[in-house]
Amino acid sequence: MTDIAIDMAAANAVTITDISMQFQGLVVLDGVSATVERGQAVAVIGPNGSGKTTLLNVISGIYRPVSGTVHVGRELVTGFRPHRVAQLRVGRTFQHLELPKDLTLLRVALLGRHTVIKRGVFSYALGIPHFNSTEKVNRQAAMDALRSVGLDHLAQHQVQDLSYGQAKRADLARALAADPTVLLLDEPAAGLNDQEREELLALLQRIQKERQVALVVIEHDMSFVTGLCSKLVVLSSGRKIYDGDSTHLRQDPTVMQVLLGPAAQEFGTTTI
Numbered sequence: 458m459t460d461i462a463i464d465m466a467a468a469n470a471v472t473i474t475d476i477s478m479q480f481q482g483l484v485v486l487d488g489v490s491a492t493v494e495r496g497q498a499v500a501v502i503g504p505n506g507s508g509k510t511t512l513l514n515v516i517s518g519i520y521r522p523v524s525g526t527v528h529v530g531r532e533l534v535t536g537f538r539p540h541r542v543a544q545l546r547v548g549r550t551f552q553h554l555e556l557p558k559d560l561t562l563l564r565v566a567l568l569g570r571h572t573v574i575k576r577g578v579f580s581y582a583l584g585i586p587h588f589n590s591t592e593k594v595n596r597q598a599a600m601d602a603l604r605s606v607g608l609d610h611l612a613q614h615q616v617q618d619l620s621y622g623q624a625k626r627a628d629l630a631r632a633l634a635a636d637p638t639v640l641l642l643d644e645p646a647a648g649l650n651d652q653e654r655e656e657l658l659a660l661l662q663r664i665q666k667e668r669q670v671a672l673v674v675i676e677h678d679m680s681f682v683t684g685l686c687s688k689l690v691v692l693s694s695g696r697k698i699y700d701g702d703s704t705h706l707r708q709d710p711t712v713m714q715v716l717l718g719p720a721a722q723e724f725g726t727t728t729i
């Protein structure tokens with residue numbers, strides 16, 4: 458990017474520029490550019506296999522793109538390892554939950570603290586009874602994160618005691634415990650029932666407002682997406698085919714065909 462472009466990027470929480478990604482010669486992302494302003498909620502939508510998770514993995518440092526750049530604020534993070542991206546207060550939840558079943562929720566939330574303050578977290582998470590002031594700060598932040606997702610009363614329960622919806626919220630608490638300014642959420646509402654979905658939508662709306670956090674949300678449920686996000690980025694076969702609000706999206710028959718054609722059943726009760 459030019460200096461002028463970098464100055465413009467400083468206004469954004471995340472700027473991705475001309476990102477391409479391949480796996481064994483298969484083009485999975487093809488020249489994707491997009492911005493996420495500070496405090497903005499942006500949805501990444503598109504059919505299965507369109508490259509949504511891969512894009513989140515590029516932003517969070519899990520994959521290094523073949524070409525293109527990722528900025529977090531002004532900082533060029535392309536090629537950074539995931540923990541270095543996380544240290545810039547970029548939090549992440551995952552499409553497929555991989556929380557150890559025997560961890561207590563407090564320890565799950567504490568895992569999110571290791572990007573903030575390294576010392577003390579692992580001794581606590583591993584159950585070594587060694588307290589100091591750092592651990593108290595970490596514990597407080599972890600409890601605050603559990604409280605903000607409504608799970609503080611279950612802090613001493615294990616992951617295996619939770620419903621699927623609660624486990625997904627525990628994973629969100631892990632990400633929140635690091636006090637992120639950017640939160641990348643990969644299908645946070647997938648597998649939830651209607652009530653859990655409504656509660657999660659209200660929770661994320663509140664978190665975005667109270668913490669002024671920028672959200673990048675992959676989600677197939679369009680009513681959830683439009684309830685949360687002011688901007689929608691649509692991917693199709695690794696290419697960005699739309700970037701704008703939901704009103705204009707509904708008026709774009711080509712993009713609607715991509716979304717509602719082969720993937721129609723996934724949108725279920727969509728209102729678009």
Ligand SMILES: Nc1ncnc2c1ncn2[C@@H]1O[C@H](COP(=O)(O)OP(=O)(O)OP(=O)(O)O)[C@@H](O)[C@H]1O
Binds near residue numbers: 480506507
């Ligand atoms: N590590 C990998 N190695 C090889 N191919 C991969 C890898 N990760 C993703 N892909 C391929 O890249 C394409 C995009 O995958 P991705 O997971 O980003 O899609 P998605 O839009 O998140 O799909 P879904 O809605 O099903 O979650 C798919 O064809 C997938 O098989």
Ligand SMILES: [Mg+2]
Binds near residue numbers: 509510511552
């Ligand atoms: Mg995915």
